[in-house]
Amino acid sequence: MSNISLYDELDREVESLLNGRATNSSHSGELADMLRIARDLRHLPRPDFKAQLAADLRIPSTPEAVLPTLFGGGYGNYPIHSTNFIASFALHVAAIALIAWSSVWLVQSRTLLTPSVETAVLTEISPYLPPAPTTAGGGGGGGNRDKFAATQGALPKFSRSQIVPPTLIVRNEDPKLSADPTVVVPPEVRLPQVGPLGDPMSRITGPLSNGSGGGIGSGTGGGVGSGRGPGVGPGWGGGIGGGAYRVGGGVSAPRALYNPDPQYSDEARKAKHQGIVVLWCVIGPDGRPHEMRVARSLGMGLDEKALEAVRTWRFEPALKDGRPVAVQVNIEVNFRLY
Amino acid sequence: MRALLTEVNERLLIEAAQQDRSRFAELYEQNFERVYAFIVRRVSTRELAEDLTSEVFHHALAKLDTFEWRGVPFAAWLYRIAANVIADRWSRASTQHEVPTDSLNEQGFDDDTERRAMLFQLIDSLPDDQRTVIFQRFVEQRSIAEIARGMQPSEGAVKQLQFRAMQSLRARVRSKHV
Numbered sequence: 001m002s003n004i005s006l007y008d009e010l011d012r013e014v015e016s017l018l019n020g021r022a023t024n025s026s027h028s029g030e031l032a033d034m035l036r037i038a039r040d041l042r043h044l045p046r047p048d049f050k051a052q053l054a055a056d057l058r059i060p061s062t063p064e065a066v067l068p069t070l071f072g073g074g075y076g077n078y079p080i081h082s083t084n085f086i087a088s089f090a091l092h093v094a095a096i097a098l099i100a101w102s103s104v105w106l107v108q109s110r111t112l113l114t115p116s117v118e119t120a121v122l123t124e125i126s127p128y129l130p131p132a133p134t135t136a137g138g139g140g141g142g143g144n145r146d147k148f149a150a151t152q153g154a155l156p157k158f159s160r161s162q163i164v165p166p167t168l169i170v171r172n173e174d175p176k177l178s179a180d181p182t183v184v185v186p187p188e189v190r191l192p193q194v195g196p197l198g199d200p201m202s203r204i205t206g207p208l209s210n211g212s213g214g215g216i217g218s219g220t221g222g223g224v225g226s227g228r229g230p231g232v233g234p235g236w237g238g239g240i241g242g243g244a245y246r247v248g249g250g251v252s253a254p255r256a257l258y259n260p261d262p263q264y265s266d267e268a269r270k271a272k273h274q275g276i277v278v279l280w281c282v283i284g285p286d287g288r289p290h291e292m293r294v295a296r297s298l299g300m301g302l303d304e305k306a307l308e309a310v311r312t313w314r315f316e317p318a319l320k321d322g323r324p325v326a327v328q329v330n331i332e333v334n335f336r337l338y
Numbered sequence: 339m340r341a342l343l344t345e346v347n348e349r350l351l352i353e354a355a356q357q358d359r360s361r362f363a364e365l366y367e368q369n370f371e372r373v374y375a376f377i378v379r380r381v382s383t384r385e386l387a388e389d390l391t392s393e394v395f396h397h398a399l400a401k402l403d404t405f406e407w408r409g410v411p412f413a414a415w416l417y418r419i420a421a422n423v424i425a426d427r428w429s430r431a432s433t434q435h436e437v438p439t440d441s442l443n444e445q446g447f448d449d450d451t452e453r454r455a456m457l458f459q460l461i462d463s464l465p466d467d468q469r470t471v472i473f474q475r476f477v478e479q480r481s482i483a484e485i486a487r488g489m490q491p492s493e494g495a496v497k498q499l500q501f502r503a504m505q506s507l508r509a510r511v512r513s514k515h516v
Contacts, residue, residue, distance in 0.1 A: 003498075003501075006501060007494070007497035007498050007500070007501045008497065010497075010500065010501050010504065011482055011497050011500060011501075014475065014500070015481075018475075018476070018479050030505070030508065033508045033512075034501075034504040034505070034508055037457060037504055037507050037508060037511070038476070038504065040453075040454045040457050041457070041472065041476040042476055043375070043378040043379070043384065043387070043454070044458060044461065044472070044473070044476050044477050045371075045374050045378075045384070045387070045388060045391075045458065045477075046384070046388070046473075046477055047473050047477070049388050049391075050370055053370075053388075053391065053392050053395060054363065054366060056392065056396070057362070057366065057395055057396065057399055058359075058360075059359070059360055059362050059363040059366060059399075
């Protein structure tokens with residue numbers, strides 16, 4: 001049976017029902033069920049009757065919610081149990097506290113993710129570092145612009161100050177004021193000083209030569225050796241060996257005049273890596289850092305960032321006896337995530 | 339569990355209505371079709387059924403304070419009022435003095451009344467055009483041609499709407515019973 005014939009068949013039977021005529025009882029399945037429904041629908045109330053009766057009863061046609069709510073309708077219609085109220089109150093307080101705490105925690109955590117370098121601290125921490133395999137001290141250069149290298153010989157006298165630099169070839173045979181040639185080395189240092197003056201490290205035995213520098217050797221200044229200054233050896237300033245002065249004992253600390261903070265490396269920021277990089281360097285009499293190297297590494301590109309920044313720093317040089325001298329210092333660069 | 343929740347909710351609703359009569363609305367919404375279906379099955383005309391239904395709810399609202407919860411559904415109390423109201427009407431007309439309530443089960447429900455009440459409630463869930471056709475056809479008892487003139491679609495379209503509405507009601511009744 002097609003749909004159209006079904007519509008017609010149903011309507012015919014409904015028409016019979018409404019007019020009180022007998023319906024076809026042979027229908028089965030869907031049509032029979034529909035006719036059963038149609039019989040009940042004959043008694044359907046008028047659509048506006050329900051609303052009219054509600055109005056007569058003076059009750060709202062759309063019922064209000066009567067289940068208990070916190071401040072809404074229905075409040076007060078049901079018995080309030082104090083234990084339930086206390087439990088509910090405590091639960092809400094706990095929830096609010098949790099939300100507040102988590103908000104604070106989130107803000108703090110967010111701050112932690114912001115990378116910045118706190119500051120760079122200039123300090124001497126060598127006592128806390130492992131001892132170097134070789135002992136370093138002050139040192140000095142020498143020479144007299146001779147074509148030959150300095151000849152081998154014994155070191156001059158040690159003194160805390162130098163009046164006359166050592167020399168092998170005396171240019172002024174008759175000075176008006178005479179003084180013994182010395183190098184700036186603590187007098188407590190005991191080394192063999194027997195025989196003619198010269199550079200103990202030289203392999204040349206003759207002819208006599210002051211070397212190419214100002215004392216004995218190839219360096220500059222009035223010392224002996226390849227360094228700079230009135231000491232002995234390849235380093236800076238006074239003393240013996242390859243090092244520069246250290247702060248203290250009459251040597252003032254250099255003071256940073258221009259010290260921009262290093263940048264945080266991307267890799268370290270992503271890994272939330274933080275810590276301290278220690279740089280060792282010599283602050284020369286010119287106020288610039290020299291011979292920089294990493295004494296304590298942090299990795300993830302932070303060492304390079306620290307070196308890059310400290311290389312641009314400028315200092316007021318350390319002073320000894322009022323004269324700028326080179327000093328070795330350790331510089332802490334503190335990388336922190338705040 | 340669901341029955342228990344329903345029972346608890348109904349009890350709360352009754353207690354709320356006893357304290358505040360405006361809260362009677364939800365009880366009215368839940369039981370209107372039941373009371374009407376109970377009455378319309380036992381009287382001859384729709385007008386009389388509506389009149390008696392109105393009387394039942396006015397009586398129930400007036401006597402709500404006397405209701406005591408004894409585990410029997412509120413509808414059973416309304417059925418008892420309805421039976422009394424019908425009996426009073428019959429006694430005044432001197433036709434019959436006792437309303438047959440044999441069909442009521444232990445819970446005070448009548449399966450036929452429940453089915454019819456559910457059907458009446460399901461009408462509201464039909465689409466507007468189908469609901470209009472059903473009301474005009476069965477309540478106002480208009481012909482298909484008259485409905486078509488009022489609604490503007492063709493007679494065939496009205497027949498189709500009538501068929502679809504009946505089909506939908508059948509499906510919903512079956513799903514409720516399953």
